[in-house]
Amino acid sequence: MTITVSGKTIEEAIAKAVSELQTTREQLSYQVIEEPQKGFLGIIGVKPAKIEAHVIPDSVEIAQSFLQTTVSLMGQEPTITKTESNDKILFHLTATEDTGRLIGKRGQTLESLEYLTNLVCNRGEQKYRRIELDIGDYRERRKQALEQLALRVADKVKTIKQPSALEPMNALERKIIHEKLKRVKGVETRSEGSGLGRHIVILPRH
Structure with missing residues (x-):
C-alpha cells in the first residue's frame, strides 16, 4: 500500500507516514514529491513537503x-x-x-x-x-542416521586399520560426521574432494 503524506518538513512527513503505516523508519521507503517552500516573507503561501511512502516487504x-x-x-x-x-x-x-x-x-x-x-x-x-x-522431522532423522553410520564405519576402520571413504555429502552433513567422531578414540576425519564430490574419509589414528 502506497500513501501520500504532507508535512511542514520532509522529516515531519516521514514521521506521519511511519505512524500511518504502523511501521519503522528502517522499513519505510519514500519518494519526495514536493519539497517544502516558504512563501512571501516566509509566511504567506507556505507550501508543505509531500512524499509518497510504502512499507518495504519483509x-x-x-x-x-x-x-x-x-x-x-x-x-x-x-x-x-x-x-x-x-x-x-x-x-x-x-x-x-x-x-x-x-x-x-x-x-x-x-x-x-x-x-x-x-x-x-x-x-x-x-x-x-x-x-x-x-x-x-527429516533433519533429525537424517542426523541420527548419519551419526549411526559414522560410528559403524569408525568401528570398521579401527578393526581393519584402513581408511574408509563415505559417500559425498553437503557441508552440514559432513559437519555432523566430524562432530560425532571428534571424541571417538582411534579415528580421525577429514574432508576430501570438491564440489558435489566432497566427502569425508575416516582414518585410523594411532
Whole structure:
C-alpha cells in the first residue's frame, strides 16, 4: 500500500507516514514529491513537503511466499510454519501428500529448495539471515542416521586399520560426521574432494 503524506518538513512527513503505516523508519521507503517552500516573507503561501511512502516487504515473508509458490508448482500444498531463533529461521513444511517428493534422494530436493529460499531472502540484504527447511522431522532423522553410520564405519576402520571413504555429502552433513567422531578414540576425519564430490574419509589414528 502506497500513501501520500504532507508535512511542514520532509522529516515531519516521514514521521506521519511511519505512524500511518504502523511501521519503522528502517522499513519505510519514500519518494519526495514536493519539497517544502516558504512563501512571501516566509509566511504567506507556505507550501508543505509531500512524499509518497510504502512499507518495504519483509525479506523472510518474501522468501516464505516464494517457497509456498515453488512447492505448489511441484504439485504439493504443504502448510509452512515459521520458527525464529537468534541464528536462524526454520520453515517447517507439513505436507498432506508425498513428502518424499519434496525431500528427494538423500535430501537433495530439500537442500535445493533451501538454497533457493535463502537466495530470495538475502537478495539485496546487508545482514545475512539463514533459513533452514525441514519436513516431517527429516533433519533429525537424517542426523541420527548419519551419526549411526559414522560410528559403524569408525568401528570398521579401527578393526581393519584402513581408511574408509563415505559417500559425498553437503557441508552440514559432513559437519555432523566430524562432530560425532571428534571424541571417538582411534579415528580421525577429514574432508576430501570438491564440489558435489566432497566427502569425508575416516582414518585410523594411532
